[in-house]
Amino acid sequence: xxxxxxxxxxxxxxxxxxxxxxxxxxxxxxxxxxxxxxxxxxxxxxxxxxxxxxxxxxxxxxxxxxxxxxxxxxxxxxxxx
Numbered sequence: 001x002x003x004x005x006x007x008x009x010x011x012x013x014x015x016x017x018x019x020x021x022x023x024x025x026x027x028x029x030x031x032x033x034x035x036x037x038x039x040x041x042x043x044x045x046x047x048x049x050x051x052x053x054x055x056x057x058x059x060x061x062x063x064x065x066x067x068x069x070x071x072x073x074x075x076x077x078x079x080x081x
Contacts, residue, residue, distance in 0.1 A: 021041065024037055
């Protein structure tokens with residue numbers, strides 16, 4: 001990941017990705033501009049995915065044992081899509 005990508009927050013990257021999708025759906029762009037936006041959209045999508053993957057690795061879930069004690073365990077998201 002480049003330094004610029006590391007500085008972009010998830011929310012900003014997602015907002016930009018949504019803006020790009022909106023522009024691409026407008027059907028009013030010349031092909032070269034559409035391709036440029038498509039490439040930027042791919043970068044934003046990959047950045048968002050990378051940030052989410054790192055966040056998932058940091059998340060722990062709390063588990064209450066039968067005796068009432070609480071422990072932490074790594075969070076493992078389901079693979080349902």
